[in-house]
Amino acid sequence: MANPKHRHSKSRRDKRRTHKHLQAPSLTLCPQCQEVKKPHHACMSCGTYNSREVVTVQQI
Amino acid sequence: MRHACAGRQFGRNTGHRKALLRMLVTALLKNEKIETTVAKAKEIRPLAEKMITLGKRGDLHARRQALSFIQDEIVVRGLFVDIAPRFAARNGGYTRIVPTRQRMGDAAPMAVIELVERQKKEAAASKTEAKQKS
Numbered sequence: 001m002a003n004p005k006h007r008h009s010k011s012r013r014d015k016r017r018t019h020k021h022l023q024a025p026s027l028t029l030c031p032q033c034q035e036v037k038k039p040h041h042a043c044m045s046c047g048t049y050n051s052r053e054v055v056t057v058q059q060i
Numbered sequence: 061m062r063h064a065c066a067g068r069q070f071g072r073n074t075g076h077r078k079a080l081l082r083m084l085v086t087a088l089l090k091n092e093k094i095e096t097t098v099a100k101a102k103e104i105r106p107l108a109e110k111m112i113t114l115g116k117r118g119d120l121h122a123r124r125q126a127l128s129f130i131q132d133e134i135v136v137r138g139l140f141v142d143i144a145p146r147f148a149a150r151n152g153g154y155t156r157i158v159p160t161r162q163r164m165g166d167a168a169p170m171a172v173i174e175l176v177e178r179q180k181k182e183a184a185a186s187k188t189e190a191k192q193k194s
Contacts, residue, residue: 041159054158054172
């Protein structure tokens with residue numbers, strides 16, 4: 001079985017991990033209420049998608 | 061390799077999965093709009109549209125075929141006399157899926173699936189909202 005010949009330093013380990021990070025979600029503005037929403041999803045603040053009501057939002 | 065294994069399994073065995081899909085299609089045709097997970101909505105879409113096609117055929121054999129899948133005779137009656145005529149001018153594309161939110165608890169992506177020619181007021185939606193309030 002192949003085995004590592006040399007130990008990697010902390011620096012090399014951490015350099016490998018520099019690409020490992022969370023991605024910010026892509027977001028768009030709702031054309032109806034200008035609220036931030038996910039693209040291709042119904043807007044959960046006004047309940048519409050393509051200016052059609054999808055969900056009825058409870059008024060608080 | 062997972063070639064030629066179309067469809068989702070939903071972590072259920074065949075009977076359980078078939079019952080789930082029949083239940084969801086029946087609920088969709090009954091309420092005309094339901095909220096479920098995106099995966100389940102995508103899986104029931106072709107089944108529900110096939111039921112509407114059966115309704116448009118309207119003959120006795122089609123009715124029996126629909127009854128063999130839909131779990132509620134009243135829903136089949138509604139499908140044949142009420143829903144199917146609304147789609148007479150449309151060839152397919154009877155349902156609409158709109159992704160909505162992530163479910164609390166397991167963060168499952170949820171979607172609303174509804175009949176494109178919807179008339180019924182939403183009773184199911186108000187029930188889920190009552191749940192969300194409590």
